Amino acid sequence: xxxxxxxxxxxxxxxxxxxxxxxxRAANKHGSAFIGxxxxxxxxxxxxxxxxxxxISSILNPIGLEWFVLVALLFIITFFVxxxxxxTVNSVLFESSDTEQLFAYPIPKYQILFSKVLGLVVExxxxxxxxxxxxxxxxxxYVHPPIIFYFYALICILISPLIPLCLxxxxxxxxxxxxxxxQFKNYFNLVLTIGMIAGITVGLNRIAKQIQLSNISxxxxxxxxxxxxxxxxxxxxxxxxxxxxxxxxxxxxxVLPFVLLCGILSIFYASLRSRVVATKIVKGxxxxxxxxxxxxxxxxxxxxxxxxxxxYILNSCIxxxxxxxxxxxxxxxxxxxxALVAALNTMxxxxxxxxxxxxxxxxxxxxxxxxxxxLEGKNLWIIKSFPxxxxxALMAKLAVHTITLxxxxxxxxxxxxxxxKIGFSGFIIVILSxxxxxxxxxxxxxxxxxxxxxxDFINEMQVVKNSASVILTLITQLATAAAVIFLYWLINxxxxxxxxxxxxxxxxxxxGAIASLYRYLxxxxxxxxxxx
Amino acid sequence: xLEIRNLTKSYGKTNAVDNLSLTxxxxxxxxxxxxxxxxxxxxxxxxxxxxxxxxxxxIVNGISVKSxxxxxxxxxxxxxxxxxxxxxxxxxxxxNFVSDIFDLSKADxxxxxxxxxxxxxxxxVLSSPISSYSHGMKQKLAIISALIHKxxxxxxDEPFVGLDPKAAFILKEHFRQMTAEGASIFFSTHxxxxxxxxxxxxxxxxxxxxxxxxxxxxxxxxxxxxxxxxELTENE
Numbered sequence: 001x002x003x004x005x006x007x008x009x010x011x012x013x014x015x016x017x018x019x020x021x022x023x024x025r026a027a028n029k030h031g032s033a034f035i036g037x038x039x040x041x042x043x044x045x046x047x048x049x050x051x052x053x054x055x056i057s058s059i060l061n062p063i064g065l066e067w068f069v070l071v072a073l074l075f076i077i078t079f080f081v082x083x084x085x086x087x088t089v090n091s092v093l094f095e096s097s098d099t100e101q102l103f104a105y106p107i108p109k110y111q112i113l114f115s116k117v118l119g120l121v122v123e124x125x126x127x128x129x130x131x132x133x134x135x136x137x138x139x140x141x142y143v144h145p146p147i148i149f150y151f152y153a154l155i156c157i158l159i160s161p162l163i164p165l166c167l168x169x170x171x172x173x174x175x176x177x178x179x180x181x182x183q184f185k186n187y188f189n190l191v192l193t194i195g196m197i198a199g200i201t202v203g204l205n206r207i208a209k210q211i212q213l214s215n216i217s218x219x220x221x222x223x224x225x226x227x228x229x230x231x232x233x234x235x236x237x238x239x240x241x242x243x244x245x246x247x248x249x250x251x252x253x254x255v256l257p258f259v260l261l262c263g264i265l266s267i268f269y270a271s272l273r274s275r276v277v278a279t280k281i282v283k284g285x286x287x288x289x290x291x292x293x294x295x296x297x298x299x300x301x302x303x304x305x306x307x308x309x310x311x312y313i314l315n316s317c318i319x320x321x322x323x324x325x326x327x328x329x330x331x332x333x334x335x336x337x338x339a340l341v342a343a344l345n346t347m348x349x350x351x352x353x354x355x356x357x358x359x360x361x362x363x364x365x366x367x368x369x370x371x372x373x374x375l376e377g378k379n380l381w382i383i384k385s386f387p388x389x390x391x392x393a394l395m396a397k398l399a400v401h402t403i404t405l406x407x408x409x410x411x412x413x414x415x416x417x418x419x420x421k422i423g424f425s426g427f428i429i430v431i432l433s434x435x436x437x438x439x440x441x442x443x444x445x446x447x448x449x450x451x452x453x454x455x456d457f458i459n460e461m462q463v464v465k466n467s468a469s470v471i472l473t474l475i476t477q478l479a480t481a482a483a484v485i486f487l488y489w490l491i492n493x494x495x496x497x498x499x500x501x502x503x504x505x506x507x508x509x510x511x512g513a514i515a516s517l518y519r520y521l522x523x524x525x526x527x528x529x530x531x532x
Numbered sequence: 533x534l535e536i537r538n539l540t541k542s543y544g545k546t547n548a549v550d551n552l553s554l555t556x557x558x559x560x561x562x563x564x565x566x567x568x569x570x571x572x573x574x575x576x577x578x579x580x581x582x583x584x585x586x587x588x589x590x591i592v593n594g595i596s597v598k599s600x601x602x603x604x605x606x607x608x609x610x611x612x613x614x615x616x617x618x619x620x621x622x623x624x625x626x627x628n629f630v631s632d633i634f635d636l637s638k639a640d641x642x643x644x645x646x647x648x649x650x651x652x653x654x655x656x657v658l659s660s661p662i663s664s665y666s667h668g669m670k671q672k673l674a675i676i677s678a679l680i681h682k683x684x685x686x687x688x689d690e691p692f693v694g695l696d697p698k699a700a701f702i703l704k705e706h707f708r709q710m711t712a713e714g715a716s717i718f719f720s721t722h723x724x725x726x727x728x729x730x731x732x733x734x735x736x737x738x739x740x741x742x743x744x745x746x747x748x749x750x751x752x753x754x755x756x757x758x759x760x761x762x763e764l765t766e767n768e
Contacts (some may be wrong), residue, residue, distance in 0.1 A: 135564075283656045283657060283660075284656055284659065285658070285659025286659070287624050287645070287646075287655075287658055287659065288624070288628075288630075289628060289636065289638050289641055289642045289645070290628060290638070291631070291632060291638050291641075292632045293632070294632060294635075296632070297628075297629050297631075297632030297633060300629075301618065301629055302620070302623070304621055305618070305620050308620035309620070334652055369668055377616075377619055378614070378616035379616050381577075381582055381610075381612050381615065382617070382618070384580075384581060384582045384632075385580040385581060385582055385605065385608070385610040386605060386633045386634075387602045387603075387605035387606040387633065387634070388602075388605075388633060389602060401713070421731075480618075530581075530583075530584045532586065
């Protein structure tokens with residue numbers, strides 16, 4: 001048991017180290033500031049979740065559907081775990097570099113597996129609690145449930161991440177096995193995973209429509225949820241009705257498949273892992289020689305790294321993927337989309353403003369540079385010992401960020417120009433603002449990663465998803481977008497300010513910020529790079 | 533070719549390298565010997581520009597590493613103790629990348645890659661991803677990448693670890709050939725027999741401080757290098 005506890009501790013430390021919390025605290029350098037930022041971020045997330053829950057409850061309470069907040073909570077946790085565990089599970093269970101060493105130790109393989117699984121579950125519990133506290137508080141405020149409700153709620157929070165983790169484990173393992181040994185393994189991996197997720201999303205959409213078609217009553221909605229997704233349906237029913245039997249069924253639905261999957265995995269863990277990580281050596285093949293400049297060679301290297309890792313692509317480009325989905329959806333002119341635009345128009349927002357705000361906010365979640373220096377990992381010696389100016393190495397990373405995001409942005413802007421009828425001036429405003437925002441975000445990501453980096457990760461997932469620089473860049477980008485929007489709203493409370501003039505001023509400020517950050521990198525990059 | 537003057541590098545309160553001075557001339561094969569944690573790798577990493585150092589000076593062919601690191605690095609090839617290479621690249625792509633960085637023409641790189649990959653029996657696998665290579669193959673690829681741009685100074689950290697006997701023999705031959713043409717080799721090793729046979733100069737370091745440096749024959753006299761090493765490090 002001691003071995004198992006030690007293993008679990010190691011897995012949690014490995015995950016947390018990427019956030020720099022432990023190191024910064026130990027070195028007492030920027031420690032309090034960083035922990036403070038994380039605390040503010042969590043509090044902001046809780047405040048937003050609380051506001052969201054309150055808004056829903058204020059609508060649902062008069063019609064007696066306040067328990068729907070519980071559905072929303074468990075659905076959000078499920079969806080969050082499902083979407084954020086994409087590739088996490090595969091990386092942690094099968095691709096971590098420490099696994100082979102652990103296999104050589106006198107530890108049963110099932111203990112190694114369970115410790116890794118427990119690490120994943122605990123990580124998701126933290127998020128689940130952050131989301132659940134405000135929702136449960138709001139529900140408690142409206143309904144005044146008995147004490148036992150809170151005990152049931154605790155159980156639901158603990159069990160709700162288990163099924164999405166199981167599903168992701170199965171999907172990512174199947175995709176890895178299907179694509180192993182193929183020449184374009186990583187691209188297949190990416191496409192197949194997105195395909196599976198899209199399939200699940202379409203399925204969920206159909207279920208939602210089915211529920212809408214049925215008679216709107218508490219019992220009919222609940223029975224529909226129970227039918228289509230019993231782990232969530234019985235949990236809500238147990239909570240809402242304070243029904244011990246439903247709660248027991250919910251526990252069974254959530255825990256048993258998880259235990260079963262862990263049991264099966266533990267038996268075949270070593271062989272499953274070897275199938276996933278196997279890389280075939282190919283003899284022969286034509287050797288090609290081509291010359292490039294240093295910057296071009298570095299950029300090609302960065303591109304190869306980027307496109308080699310589906311996890312890196314998915315996590316750093318989720319924003320641009322969502323913008324593309326938004327643009328394509330807007331071309332469909334669905335009722336929901338039309339209603340959304342109409343609602344925003346009645347609030348005084350023009351179509352150009354809607355498009356720009358949507359693009360900027362979603363684009364805040366796209367950043368390729370933020371983990372790029374940490375991802376050099378043990379290969380950092382190569383760039384550091386080569387006759388390469390650090391600025392060239394950094395600009396190659398920025399080039400990948402800009403070149404990857406900009407073409408899709410242009411295409412998306414052209415689509416919304418027609419679908420949202422924003423006109424040529426609107427198109428110019430959207431595209432210029434977004435491209436400047438992309439470059440600015442790329443520079444911010446680089447600077448954060450120069451200051452907050454770790455090279456001792458055991459899988460790339462830890463860097464791409466959890467690292468301090470990624471989190472800080474995300475917060476900074478979201479805060480910047482929010483500040484720009486809020487400032488315009490604030491000014492218009494006092495005086496009707498022309499939107500185009502405002503946007504041009506913001507773009508000039510953005511250009512100034514880009515120049516300043518570039519200058520900072522130019523002056524400091526050599527010293528900072530040497531300190532890596 | 534390489535002059536290290538009063539090099540000092542500390543990690544916190546611990547001096548990893550303490551006032552170290554060494555001179556490596558053109559044509560030298562210089563062995564750097566010491567126990568684990570003696571400061572060998574720290575010194576090597578300072579020489580190749582990976583680590584900054586607290587005080588002292590490192591001069592490569594008359595150029596200070598501190599004032600013009602890029603010019604120094606253009607003359608150096610470095611092979612670390614653990615050949616961590618870009619696993620997402622194929623062997624040939626990595627060699628092309630190195631050739632681009634060191635500005636090798638298409639003809640020169642084709643000729644050099646063909647020569648060295650044939651010698652180290654790597655030509656057949658260069659199209660494969662580095663992630664599929666064994667430790668020894670990665671080590672060989674790192675060596676090929678270091679040799680193709682004809683460095684004036686070759687710096688290696690434990691170069692023979694993981695190499696098969698044939699590859700180790702070929703590498704030693706290249707050491708001799710390169711130094712005959714005026715280049716210099718500076719490498720750390722725990723293989724005292726290798727150092728005794730191969731190096732014309734050696735330095736012994738302990739706890740970051742230099743115990744002995746000079747011509748190999750003068751230092752060991754009629755003893756073996758192992759005896760000298762044990763005497764020096766035990767008496768310290």
